[in-house]
Amino acid sequence: MDNHYELTAAYSLDALDGLERERYEGHLATCEECREELASFWAVSGALAHAAGGPAPPPALRARILAQARSERPNVVPLRPRWALPAAASVAAVAAVLALGLGLWGSSLSRELDRERTAQASVAEAVAIVTDPRARTVPFAGADGHVVITSTGNAAVVLSGLARAPEGKTYALWVIADGIAHPAGLFDGSDSRLVQKLSRSVPDEATVAVTLEDEGGVPAPTGAPLFQSLIV
Amino acid sequence: MRIRDHAHLSDEALVALVARSDQGALAELYDRVGGVAYGLAYRVLRDESLAEDAVQEAFLGLWRAAATFIPERAKASSWILTLVHRRAVDLVRREERRRSEPLEVVPEATTGSAEESAWLHLERERVQHALRRLPDQQREAIELAYYGGFTQSELAERLGQPLGTIKSRMFSGLARLRELLDEGAEKDAWTTTTS
Numbered sequence: 001m002d003n004h005y006e007l008t009a010a011y012s013l014d015a016l017d018g019l020e021r022e023r024y025e026g027h028l029a030t031c032e033e034c035r036e037e038l039a040s041f042w043a044v045s046g047a048l049a050h051a052a053g054g055p056a057p058p059p060a061l062r063a064r065i066l067a068q069a070r071s072e073r074p075n076v077v078p079l080r081p082r083w084a085l086p087a088a089a090s091v092a093a094v095a096a097v098l099a100l101g102l103g104l105w106g107s108s109l110s111r112e113l114d115r116e117r118t119a120q121a122s123v124a125e126a127v128a129i130v131t132d133p134r135a136r137t138v139p140f141a142g143a144d145g146h147v148v149i150t151s152t153g154n155a156a157v158v159l160s161g162l163a164r165a166p167e168g169k170t171y172a173l174w175v176i177a178d179g180i181a182h183p184a185g186l187f188d189g190s191d192s193r194l195v196q197k198l199s200r201s202v203p204d205e206a207t208v209a210v211t212l213e214d215e216g217g218v219p220a221p222t223g224a225p226l227f228q229s230l231i232v
Numbered sequence: 233m234r235i236r237d238h239a240h241l242s243d244e245a246l247v248a249l250v251a252r253s254d255q256g257a258l259a260e261l262y263d264r265v266g267g268v269a270y271g272l273a274y275r276v277l278r279d280e281s282l283a284e285d286a287v288q289e290a291f292l293g294l295w296r297a298a299a300t301f302i303p304e305r306a307k308a309s310s311w312i313l314t315l316v317h318r319r320a321v322d323l324v325r326r327e328e329r330r331r332s333e334p335l336e337v338v339p340e341a342t343t344g345s346a347e348e349s350a351w352l353h354l355e356r357e358r359v360q361h362a363l364r365r366l367p368d369q370q371r372e373a374i375e376l377a378y379y380g381g382f383t384q385s386e387l388a389e390r391l392g393q394p395l396g397t398i399k400s401r402m403f404s405g406l407a408r409l410r411e412l413l414d415e416g417a418e419k420d421a422w423t424t425t426t427s
Contacts, residue, residue, distance in 0.1 A: 003399070003403075005403060006399040006400060006402070006403040007399075009399075009402050009403035009406045009407070010377070010384050010399060010402055010403075012406065013374065013377040013378045013402060013406070014317055014318055014321040014377070014378070014381070015377035015378075015382065015383055015384045015387070015402060016383060016384065017383045017385065020383075020384075040410065041406055041410070042310050042311075042314055043307065043310055043410075044406050044409050044410045044413065045310070045313075045314070045317070045378060045406075046307065046309065046310030046313045046314070047355070047359045047362075047409075047413055048359060048363075048374070048378050048379075048409075049268055049269070049271075049272040049313040049316075049317065050268055050352065050355045050356050050359050051356050051359035051360045051363060052268070052271045052272040052274075052275040052276075052379060053271060053275060053356065054270060054271030054272060054273070054274030054275040054283070055270075055271065055274055056267055056270070056271070057266055057267060057269075057270035057271075057283075057284070057287065058280070058284070061266070061270065061284050061287060061288065062259070062262055062263075062266060064284075064288065065258075065262060065266075065287075065288055065291045065292070066255060066258065066259055066262075068288070068292060069255055069258055069291075069292070069295045070255060127297070130293070130296050130297050135296075137296055139253070144251075144252075146296075148296060158296070158297060160251070195297070
């Protein structure tokens with residue numbers, strides 16, 4: 001049987017191969033003790049980073065990162081050509097770290113033990129979209145968050161500061177295209193921070209809206225949106 | 233734009249501002265962590281443009297997902313460095329360019345103020361000192377894994393040791409390093425205790 005302390009150390013050094021890493025992350029989803037140990041080992045590997053001793057970055061890198069952040073709009077992505085080739089696998093790998101750093105395992109996942117595998121996969125998918133370097137970001141008007149859309153139209157929402165939906169109610173996500181609202185998923189707002197993949201893709205010129213509906217969801221919105229995104 | 237008007241804020245406060253699309257806060261975080269991040273990525277990748285990619289991707293992830301960062305879980309700087317490291321290791325494995333020899337001596341990486349440069353210099357000395365105090369085999373395993381990008385199985389093969397031995401060297405080395413770093417932090421802490 002594997003010693004999880006040793007695996008935690010190896011994981012914090014990124015010394016696991018792809019399969020080992022995936023298995024360990026599966027374990028992490030259910031083990032608060034290992035998550036705590038990992039946080040403490042990450043502090044040590046963070047210290048190791050300071051002793052790496054590499055050269056200073058080229059000044060242009062700062063400008064490029066800031067320009068990219070500024071230009072989170074359709075079709076204006078000042079990336080070097082290499083960015084045209086990121087492997088899906090590597091994006092997913094970064095996504096897993098991000099999910100851990102964000103505490104997503106702690107909040108939405110450990111609560112759902114029997115559905116943990118599915119939940120883990122869907123969070124990883126959502127975070128993969130959020131970190132896709134070619135994706136673009138459109139803010140919500142009237143809420144703290146945004147929609148992230150990949151070049152293939154896959155999309156995730158990032159929202160924070162929402163109140164939990166009242167008893168018997170649920171938040172509903174809609175993709176509104178050509179004046180028609182298509183259901184794109186539900187959430188209850190019990191996490192103060194939400195990262196969720198939309199269940200349908202988002203075409204150009206669409207918006208993403210959120211309404212409050214009866215639990216279980218409805219085929220079409222019953223009222224005006226609580227808030228919606230700018231045009232994608 | 234005013235220069236460094238976020239300089240007094242903590243890393244975690246900056247992440248909260250980044251979540252509100254504050255570009256000044258992103259710039260300040262880059263100024264604090266970008267130099268170390270790039271140095272780390274370069275040490276692993278030994279390639280300038282790949283190192284830039286790793287850093288850029290981490291900061292982009294931060295920009296987009298900062299709203300969901302939970303400060304209690306991790307320090308913002310170690311979170312960013314973890315992202316950079318993971319990306320660098322994945323790239324180096326894909327590109328088959330792993331190197332184990334140490335870096336030639338280069339000027340220290342700085343992107344921030346003089347105070348930060350001084351702090352980074354001290355931090356680098358402190359960690360290097362702690363690393364030197366590890367037993368050779370533990371230090372070797374940690375350095376090859378973290379700076380070289382080798383997996384534990386590759387290390388076992390390369391060093392001609394059973395996998396279990398490598399795992400235990402990495403674990404013991406990291407645990408010892410954690411102690412040494414804590415010790416150092418306590419010793420450096422301001423104190424008036426004389427008993």
